[in-house]
Amino acid sequence: MKEFRRLVYPYLVWGIIFILVPMFMILIYAFTDEGNSVMTFNFTFDNFLRFFEDSIFIEVLWRSLKIAIATTIICILFGYPAAYFIAKLRPNSQSVAVLIITLPMWINMLVRTYAWRGILLESGLSPEVKVYIGMVYNFLPFMILQIYTSLSKMNKDYLVAATDLGCNARQAFMKVTLPLSVPGIISGITLVFLPAVSSFFIPKLLGGGSFVLIGNLIESYFLTAGDWNFGAAISLIMTIVILVSMFITRKFDHEKEADNA
């Protein structure tokens, strides 16, 4: 059966070329200065200095973070009750409800976002609110499904035990259901926060040209300005911000687990 081992080698090479090398290229571009050629290395921190010395860039980064965090919170607030109510339905109705919620996700995200343009065209809402609607619309299903999965896996006997031990419905929810659904919330946060930070077509389609997030910056430096080195540096900064945020979220999760234990 060891013959089968060899089957993995082609993909090993493939992955190095098409997954690792591209990431490495971003690193190289971010730490070199112009001349879109890797052959003329010129190590520099200038791209990063340029970003952090300009208040406009910092403002865009901050705005992107703020919108992603707010979107995530809104998705938890609206998604949790939805997931909770679905989990309370009869088993057959549960799968129907999940199917109904998953169906629109099969339709192209861009097409669905485009549709909101028409609805919001004469609404008089500010670009920011429109972007929020677009973000929540696109990412809420992920949050609902993640929380629902963790709720449906929950052992219902715990609730019975809590009630037997004198908890009222509210206490049982706060002390049993909610803590047990934290893993679902955490994976929901990953699925909402990550694409929300880096999103660039939602602000472009719904916010009009004036509303710029970090994804739009990366887009314009790569495709309009043609300054790949700076664009690569911005995407590296964004990736680090995302990694740090995810690390904090995970840490929070582990601490909670430790508390419960």
Add this chain to the structure above:
Amino acid sequence: MRKYLPKIYLALVILFFYLPIVYVVFFSFNDSRSLTNFTGFSLQWYEKMFANRTMMESIYYSVVIAIIATIVSTIIGTITAIGLSKSKRVVKEFVNQMDNLSMLNPEIVTAIGLMLLFVTFGITTGFGTLLLAHIIFCIPYVILSIMPKIRQLDDNLAEAALDLGCTPWQALYKVIIPQIKPGIFTGALTAFTMSFDDFVISYFVTGPGINNISTYVYSSVRRINPSINALSTIIVVGITIVLVLANVIPLIATKRHQKAETNEI
């Protein structure tokens, strides 16, 4: 009232999810250019869509790329997943981490990475790079879908096939593949939807004149173009038919199977 609250809430959430879909379908039949006033029924946007070559091409590219990317990534993914199950731990860990990197990276980062790779090595962007990029980002999802099935495999079955005189390749083809078929099917379905829906990566790695549906919608968004509503409606109808078939065919198949079984008795 309290009793109905959950159902009312769920209905509102579902309404929110379906509102834009109903909206585009409705306005695709509008008589005028307006996206807010329905002035009368007409099919002119459908006529304009079918007459618009770039638009029709974008549908063609989306479909063709999704089909080829699904086939290729499913084959590579299946082969790799089988190889992985027999590999040393170091190799397994390495490939897993690499795939995680590919799946967890923000799409825009993957996109610019591939764009830099193609351009730096002098590969002209266009249909080829678009297709290659789709295959690249689909494979990890295929592997992810197949791995659970592979873990459930009973090694003894393949060993038995070898003892009974199968070559390793026959064992693979006759014993292993049939057992992991459901995983392969899920993987292929995931790959198809990932490819068909992709915007961000396609946008960065495609070349001039080559658009899929997503990049076409994005590029024509500056002007109001109600033909996009017609295009969206076609997609909605298409996807609905595919989903209905995907859900109904297995149902009919099991019914037939049951019928055949009862007939035998």
